[in-house]
Amino acid sequence: MIAIQALPPYEPVTIADRLFLDLRRAILEGELSAGKKISEPELAQQYGVSRGSLREAISKLENCNLVTRKPNIGARIISFSIEQLMEIYQIREAMEGMAARLAAHQMSDAELQHLRGLLAWHKNAMAHPEKHVSTEYKQDADLDFHFTIIRGSKNARLITMLCQDLYDLVRFYRFRLNPIFSETAMQEHELIVQAMERRDGEMAELLMRHHVRASRDRARKRLEMMSAEELGQAAH
Amino acid sequence: MIAIQALPPYEPVTIADRLFLDLRRAILEGELSAGKKISEPELAQQYGVSRGSLREAISKLENCNLVTRKPNIGARIISFSIEQLMEIYQIREAMEGMAARLAAHQMSDAELQHLRGLLAWHKNAMAHPEKHVSTEYKQDADLDFHFTIIRGSKNARLITMLCQDLYDLVRFYRFRLNPIFSETAMQEHELIVQAMERRDGEMAELLMRHHVRASRDRARKRLEMMSAEELGQAAH
DNA sequence: AGCGCTAAGATTGTCAACATAACATGAATT
DNA sequence: AATTCATGTTATGTTGACAATCTTAGCGCT
Numbered sequence: 001m002i003a004i005q006a007l008p009p010y011e012p013v014t015i016a017d018r019l020f021l022d023l024r025r026a027i028l029e030g031e032l033s034a035g036k037k038i039s040e041p042e043l044a045q046q047y048g049v050s051r052g053s054l055r056e057a058i059s060k061l062e063n064c065n066l067v068t069r070k071p072n073i074g075a076r077i078i079s080f081s082i083e084q085l086m087e088i089y090q091i092r093e094a095m096e097g098m099a100a101r102l103a104a105h106q107m108s109d110a111e112l113q114h115l116r117g118l119l120a121w122h123k124n125a126m127a128h129p130e131k132h133v134s135t136e137y138k139q140d141a142d143l144d145f146h147f148t149i150i151r152g153s154k155n156a157r158l159i160t161m162l163c164q165d166l167y168d169l170v171r172f173y174r175f176r177l178n179p180i181f182s183e184t185a186m187q188e189h190e191l192i193v194q195a196m197e198r199r200d201g202e203m204a205e206l207l208m209r210h211h212v213r214a215s216r217d218r219a220r221k222r223l224e225m226m227s228a229e230e231l232g233q234a235a236h
Numbered sequence: 237m238i239a240i241q242a243l244p245p246y247e248p249v250t251i252a253d254r255l256f257l258d259l260r261r262a263i264l265e266g267e268l269s270a271g272k273k274i275s276e277p278e279l280a281q282q283y284g285v286s287r288g289s290l291r292e293a294i295s296k297l298e299n300c301n302l303v304t305r306k307p308n309i310g311a312r313i314i315s316f317s318i319e320q321l322m323e324i325y326q327i328r329e330a331m332e333g334m335a336a337r338l339a340a341h342q343m344s345d346a347e348l349q350h351l352r353g354l355l356a357w358h359k360n361a362m363a364h365p366e367k368h369v370s371t372e373y374k375q376d377a378d379l380d381f382h383f384t385i386i387r388g389s390k391n392a393r394l395i396t397m398l399c400q401d402l403y404d405l406v407r408f409y410r411f412r413l414n415p416i417f418s419e420t421a422m423q424e425h426e427l428i429v430q431a432m433e434r435r436d437g438e439m440a441e442l443l444m445r446h447h448v449r450a451s452r453d454r455a456r457k458r459l460e461m462m463s464a465e466e467l468g469q470a471a472h
Numbered sequence: 473a474g475c476g477c478t479a480a481g482a483t484t485g486t487c488a489a490c491a492t493a494a495c496a497t498g499a500a501t502t
Numbered sequence: 503a504a505t506t507c508a509t510g511t512t513a514t515g516t517t518g519a520c521a522a523t524c525t526t527a528g529c530g531c532t
Contacts, residue, residue, distance in 0.1 A: 013307045014485065040514070050487045051514090052288070059295040065393075071249045072493055072514060087393045090334060098330035157301075157323045157405075161397065169393075250515065276484070286517045287484090308484060308523050 015049055019057035022047070027066050027077055028171045035079035038067065064168040078172070082223055085173050088166065089216035093209050095162055096146065100192060100208035103152030104201035112197055115148050119193055126186060139174060142181050143167070145189055149196075149208070179222060188214065251285055255293035258283070263302050263313055264407045271315035274303065300404040314408070318459055321409050324402065325452035329445050331398055332382065336428060336444035339388030340437035348433060351384050355429055362422060375410060378417055379403070381425055385432075385444070415458060424450060 012018035023043075026032045044054045058075050061067045069075040107115070122141045150162050188211040195203040248254035259279075262268045280290045294311050297303045305311045314320075343351070358377045386398050424447040431439040 016485080017307065041512090052486060052488090055514090056291075056295065056485090059292065063299045071253065074494095074514070084393065087391045090338070090391055091331070091394050091397065094330040094334035095327070098326060102326065155323045155326055157320065158327050161327065161401070165397070165401070252515080277482085288516060288518090291484090292515090310484065310524095 016053045016056035016060070019047060019049060019053060020060040023057055023061055024064065024066060024168065027061070028168065028175055030175060032077055034077050034172075034176070036077050038075040038077065040074070063165070065165060066168055066172065078169075080173070080176060082220075084169075085219065085223075086216065088169055088173070089212060089219070091166060092162075092170070093212040093216075095158065095166070096150065096212055097205040097209040099150045099153040099155070099158060099162065100196070101201040101205035102155055102158075103149045104196040104199055104204040106154040107152035107196065111148070111152055112193075115145070115152070115193055115196070118145055118148060119189055122189070123186060126181070126183065139179075139181060142185070143171075149192075177219065177222070179219060182218065185211070185215065185218075252289045252292035252296070255283060255285060255289060256296040259293055259297055260300065260302060260404065263297070264404065264411055266411060268313055270313050270408075270412070272313050274311040274313065276310070299401070301401060302404055302408065314405075316409070316412060318456075320405075321455065321459075322452060324405055324409070325448060325455070327402060328398075328406075329448040329452070331394065331402070332386065332448055333441040333445040335386045335389040335391070335394060335398065336432070337437040337441035338391055338394075339385045340432040340435055340440040342390040343388035343432065347384070347388055348429075351381070351388070351429055351432070354381055354384060355425055358425070359422060362417070362419065375415075375417060378421070379407075385428070413455065413458070415455060418454065421447070421451065421454075 012021055023032070032038075038058065040051050040054055040058075044051045047054070058067060058069070062069055062075070065078065067075045067077055118141065122145065125141065147163060147167075151159055153159065188207065192204060192207045192211060195207055248257055259268070268274075274294065276287050276290055276294075280287045283290070294303060294305065298305055298311070301314065303311045303313055354377065358381065361377065383399060383403075387395055389395065424443065428440060428443045428447060431443055
């Protein structure tokens with residue numbers, strides 16, 4: 001069994017930490033509507049903590065780019081925007097491309113085997129949809145694939161910027177768009193792993209960039225097909 | 237005269253904001269030693285503010301990656317590490333490469349002319365070192381060059397990640413290494429602008445990536461020549 | 473001498489109250 | 503009727519005090 005660790009867990013030692021994790025999950029899973037203003041007194045009472053701790057948690061959420069704060073006005077959950085989603089894909093293309101290039105050289109054989117196993121598991125899940133394999137699981141598997149390669153780059157700063165700063169945004173949009181993981185994407189993953197197994201960093205980067213670009217186009221096409229009404233729901 | 241805006245200014249409306257700007261400057265310019273632990277009571281008294289505001293400012297510094305915090309232990313200024321500097325160059329290669337590609341298509345003719353002017357001004361400053369053009373100015377001009385292209389990408393998230401999250405780290409290292417801006421780098425800038433004037437995004441990306449990679453190699457070579465003693469000074 | 477334990481000191485996390493700025497309501501005026 | 507201004511209310515920024523945790527110095531023990 002492969003561990004799904006889309007949201008890398010860490011033990012919340014302080015109240016503000018726990019609050020941060022709770023709020024992040026609530027935002028990512030849509031419990032708190034996109035674009036909604038955060039009322040400090042309301043949330044503080046709701047979670048039974050003081051405003052000080054809440055403000056610290058909000059500050060951490062700001063780091064994750066999940067809320068924006070304006071002085072003397074307050075904090076808001078970020079709002080849903082197709083333009084921003086496209087921007088994120090462009091950044092992912094550049095950074096994950098570099099991550100794949102580095103990972104092709106830096107990952108150990110064991111790590112590559114793990115990645116290959118992940119791919120096989122994912123492929124099996126796609127082939128046998130009857131085995132109560134939920135959509136979320138397949139999406140988490142996709143995240144796991146990308147995370148493994150990112151971590152494989154062994155570039156600590158790159159890992160932080162992608163896994164902590166950018167992928168919270170990715171999850172924010174992913175949950176609201178609920179994209180289907182396509183067979184095509186699976187084949188792209190396969191090609192990427194093959195290049196990495198050949199230790200071909202140059203090709204791994206090119207293939208990863210192609211994959212992210214293709215995913216962006218699929219997302220855009222999907223968005224154009226969605227009705228305005230559905231998009232409105234996604235925003236909330 | 238070309239405006240030097242290495243650190244994009246904004247009006248600090250709240251106390252925590254002003255504190256944040258002050259502390260950031262102090263860290264970037266070496267007034268607060270790298271790796272040093274931040275004492276909340278000490279700094280709060282020194283700046284004449286309460287610990288709450290100081291903690292908020294520290295939280296913002298954490299976003300900029302200039303300090304790291306551990307629960308129940310405290311905050312430390314980041315420490316100087318060659319490995320981290322090399323990691324930053326790798327990220328810049330990927331992201332600024334993408335920025336150059338986008339900017340080649342997105343920048344207006346006027347913006348390109350501004351960039352060209354920046355280059356001319358910089359070239360002139362290099363050619364006439366007698367004109368009391370300090371090293372800092374030339375470095376700021378280099379930052380301006382990169383910032384103009386990054387902003388030219390018109391990708392808001394990319395701009396934020398680079399200008400706010402990554403370039404504070406760049407300044408942190410730059411101040412401590414005090415690198416000389418070489419004639420070679422100037423020529424690389426020239427080639428990048430030429431590609432952008434041709435609206436050749438592909439080439440602009442390749443040239444920018446080459447430029448960042450070359451800068452990284454120059455920095456590494458320079459570091460290898462520096463004695464251990466000098467590096468120890470840089471850390472403080 | 474070296475190691476582990478204990479208690480004092482200091483530092484960080486948390487809270488509730490105060491000061492100040494933004495927002496909302498309604499009256500007066502053009 | 504629409505706009506502007508005044509006023510009250512709410513929310514955010516800020517502060518100082520309290521509680522929990524970590525660090526350190528000192529002591530006893532092996």
